[in-house]
Amino acid sequence: MVYVAVVLTENSKEKIIKKFSEFIPEDWEIIAHHMTMYMGKIKTSDKNLLGQYVTMTVNFIGKDNFVIALGVTPWEVTSDNKMPHITLAVNRKIGGKPVMSNKLNKWAIIEEPFIVRGIVSQE
Numbered sequence: 001m002v003y004v005a006v007v008l009t010e011n012s013k014e015k016i017i018k019k020f021s022e023f024i025p026e027d028w029e030i031i032a033h034h035m036t037m038y039m040g041k042i043k044t045s046d047k048n049l050l051g052q053y054v055t056m057t058v059n060f061i062g063k064d065n066f067v068i069a070l071g072v073t074p075w076e077v078t079s080d081n082k083m084p085h086i087t088l089a090v091n092r093k094i095g096g097k098p099v100m101s102n103k104l105n106k107w108a109i110i111e112e113p114f115i116v117r118g119i120v121s122q123e
Helices: 010-023 044-049 098-103
Strands: 003-008 034-039 053-063 067-074 085-090 107-122
Touching (some): 010 085, 010 107, 053 085, 067 107, 085 098
Antiparallel strands (some): 003 107, 053 067
């Protein structure tokens, strides 16, 4: 499945994992890879964004039995998702998949929002 996303820099991925490690159960798979902009190939109007660094503010956290995700506010790009997010971790042992983050509907505000960066990519 082809999609366009902001892929986190290694530094941002490490920052997220370190900051939220206490929320991730030991037997869950850590993802912390990207924020999906939209599904499909890159739109002609967005081609100039490919390879560009962009900034996002992490300001929400959502969790259920299957996934943990961080709600973000992207600065320079948009997302087709109702809540733009980065899937932090998944509970694979009960069938959790990263796409399930799209179904989270309860989000808690992060008291100390912070900035992460990524590169616009077609995956």
